[in-house]
Amino acid sequence: MMIRAREVGRLVELRHIPPPDVSELDEGAAASLIEFLDTIPNAVMCVDLRRATVLPPHLADRLVALMEGIRGHFERCADVMSPAQATAHMQIERxxxxxxxxxxxxxxxxxxxxxxxxxxLNPEERARLRIFLLGPGQVF
Known part of the structure; x- marks a missing residue:
């Protein structure tokens, strides 16, 4: 399951909670995400994949298609993985x-x-990014 939020400015927060939902990787999901991103000029995404596990090949292929489909609809995107999930990390890199x-x-x-x-990012978006990735009250 992927939880999507936009709390501040143009920062789009996506958090993956396993297991993956096949419907989130279909063509409709890509269209929905593009529609959402197009409402945010110069969107900046941060995708928290620290709980991700290795995807079956057919879902990995769908994720490539989704990423290709949204290419150009955001200024930057950071996918954040857990170093403890080495195989999942290598898959996401690929x-x-x-x-x-x-x-x-x-x-x-x-x-x-x-x-x-x-x-x-602007200062307000930077502060929100830290809360999203590090938790409230964490100093960077």
Whole structure:
């Protein structure tokens, strides 16, 4: 399941909670996400995949198609993985490369993702990003 939120400005927060929902990776899901992103000029996404597990090949292929479909509909996207999930991390890296989107990067360190996204966020969006990735009250 993917939880999508927009709390502040143009920062789009996506949090993956396993197991994956096949309907979230179909063509309708891509169209829905594109429609949502198109309402936010220069959207910046942060995808929390720290609880992700390895996807079956048919779902991995669907995720590539979804990523290709939304390419160009956001300014930057950081996918944040857990270093403890090495196989899932390698799979997401492969999927990200296959989507050929220079505006998307995969991180295992949430602080590195924050630094990269901070370059294009305003102060209010930066504060919200820290809450999203690190939790309330965490200092970076």
């Amino acid at each position: 999927i990200s490369r296959a989507s050929a989107d220079p505006a998307r990067r995969v991180f295992t360190d949430p602080h590195a993702a924050i630094r990269w996204l901070d370059e294009v």
